[in-house]
Amino acid sequence: MSFFIAFLLVLAFGSLAYLGVESGYKLTFAAIIPYVAVGVFVFGFVYKLIDWARSPVPFRIPTTGGQQKSLDWIQTDYLDNPPNKGWTVGRMILEVLTFRSLFRNTSMKLRWQDGEPRVAYYSAKWLWLFGLAFHYCFLLIFIRHFRLFMEPVPILVKGAEFMDGILQIGAPRLYQTDLIIVGALLFLLLRRVFDNKVRYISLLSDYFPLFLLLSIVSTGLWMRYFGKTDIVGVKQMTMSLVQFDPVVVDSVGAIFYIHLFFVSILLMYFPFSKLMHMGGVFLSPTRNAPNDTRMNHHVNPWNPPKKFHTYEAYEDDFREVMVEAGLPVEKQLEETPETEAEAE
């Protein structure tokens, strides 16, 4: 159900852009909506980060995935159980750049052998692999796009393009990332459909971004490999956008506007969706804090007042039996208990 709604939604957005452009709202789709989208993205992203950051982290609660720092002769697992900021940064870098936690993934199966149940664990790295592939391809493609926004084209962008097309297949030269990203997105989508557990937990907001990204990628691919879109015209338009003097080049076909509209939707959707995991991963309290609360003092900004059942109140309750049992007491029996019982 959600699957189809998400699909239809993306289809509707595409049609909207097509109809819009065909009925002459080119400037709206080429400039106004993208400007708004970038604005919403930047504002929303920052707003969300600030919103999270406004809530304090009262306690250090890292998930410790390795040996703590203890006696000198015991090997500390610095990356999975960082005792200080430096190693925590290391842990975060690996987390963000290599999806280390996801790399651990296993899948569980209950099978029978010799009349006994066995809970077996298999390494399950596909999600990690395709997840990583998607993110890196996305990054590279993103970088490649700077060719359209910069003059002269920076050396870094040229380098990325060169590496990406190093196989030198076809003309225009095939970028590997273009292939891989389609494969990865399809994997992520099909996994949602065919893995019954994942299908069961999936919401509209899980399918929608996948369809949206697929649409962005496929319109992009169409322009580059099949539609023979006027790339000079496109660059003219994108450059005009960055120079805040938007122009419309007539030779650029509708498909470009649709592509751009999809991208705009993505930008506007981003800050209010699960896609914010991009920003959130840096703030995750189970990963970005050192495991040092036995070593250093941390302050809880809203630390509640210390209230507890005091020893005095306890002794008042039990003085008699304590004396009888020969346990030391602060006040002897003849002294009448004066201490206030704990104020609740």
Next chain:
Amino acid sequence: MANVPTPEELLNIDYSMPQQGWMDRKPVFEDGNFCYPAKPEIIEEIGFPNPRVWSPKDDDWKLPENWMEILHDGMKDRLSRYRSFKLFMDICVRCGACADKCHFFIGGGDPKNMPVLRAELLRSIYRKEFTTAGKILGKLAGARPLTQDVVKEWFYYFYQCTECRRCSLYCPYGIDTAEVTMMARELLHLLGIGINWIMEPVRNCNRMGNHLGIQPHAFKDIVDFLCEDIEEVTGIKIDPPMNEKGHEVIFITPSGDVFADPGVYTFMGYLMLFHEIGLDYTLSTYASEGGNFGLFTSHEMMKKLNAKMYAEAERLGSKWILGGECGHMWRVINQYMDTHNGPAPFLEVPKSPITGTVFENARQTKMVHICEFTADLMKHNKIRLDPSRNDHLRVTFHDSCNPARGMGFFEEPRYVIKQAVRNFFEMPPSTIREQTYCCGGGSGLNTDEIMEIRMRGGLPRGNALRHVQREHDVNMMSCICAIDRATLIPLADYWAPGVGISGVHELVANALIMKGEKKRTMDLRLEELPGMEGE
């Protein structure tokens, strides 16, 4: 313990997902699958709101009139106080990496026991109450209205999470469903919904000093009794100081060690070790509980119960605190104690009086784990051991969730065990250390009324244990947690019959050669040592 299915019956687990969407399914409360609610007088005594008599099986839970408002405000308040909560509500991508990591899902197949869906139970309400999209789009945005059924469902599923954090280890963003569960339980408490198995220990601990409500004289009696057993085994008379001022160390252990088998053997082990090395220590009846069930109710309650440790150490003029083998006690000490109740300038950075080792890793909390302490003694050859006394044991080690994923405590106990026994075997790697599986009874769920749920949750651990039993004839599972020492016994009987459960210091004490001891013919359980029977 009635109505627990046999292992064969229980293993009929259906991992396929239901046709009906999860928002439309309601939990069914049947005897044996829910914990009993806390008694009103107990809730009242510890000052939690809305005490009343109610039963999960009733249609009407007698929620306070403005319960929606209470939940909304409670959630809002917690969203503003815990970044973890806010973030974990927002960034889950429902990738499902955590889905088959939870022992309750593995042993039961109930989709809402997949950590991601467990969190969604709360997230769906968060979206409805606190996000614009959720308010407008409702179900399409993964939001649903707050109804009494939701509250019931929370009670059902957040008391089927042992806060073990295994799911968090695998999540690419470190989303910790245990943290979500803690929030959900705090929220339920605002409505007077809690379980007796947690609240009564909390009340007892607050008043009497320990979970079981053992009064000071009874506490002393039990210790005396255990000392008699020690004398019978070793011929050595021990008289541990209690509530005495001016000793260097105050020793605090979970009260389960004083009360229940096989914890008592571990407790005897501590006393024998302290006697042998001549440690200058005292026990306390006022702070006679290491475990902190406050962790399972609210942060404020956790703080309140924990505060006694420092207070008592200060009153008795001790220099530092030594802590016994306990799971969640150490999570509290590692992650919360100093922030809640520190700093404690009246204490000193712990230094072993025997080896001179300064415990730098505890320089702030001033509290050392007994396994760290003993490992250090062993490393410096300060105690003599005869591991052959444990030769009849083939031992494996169960990492408790809390010291594992809330502390990173792996090598110390292993080192200690390997010094004390000669036959040690690890369970499969995906079930130990940071990947360890819960005993199925953590976070206050170690109650018998939900034995079936516990046995389901215990499947992964039990199966790994069965594996080493089959492969290596393992007959003893050692652990460093008092809840484990209680919960693993039925678990082993059920999934790997024939395996016993012990603490680590029981093994140490059996191997410990004490000055002036008589020839040992019995272990601490007063059972004959094979090959060393008396003439």
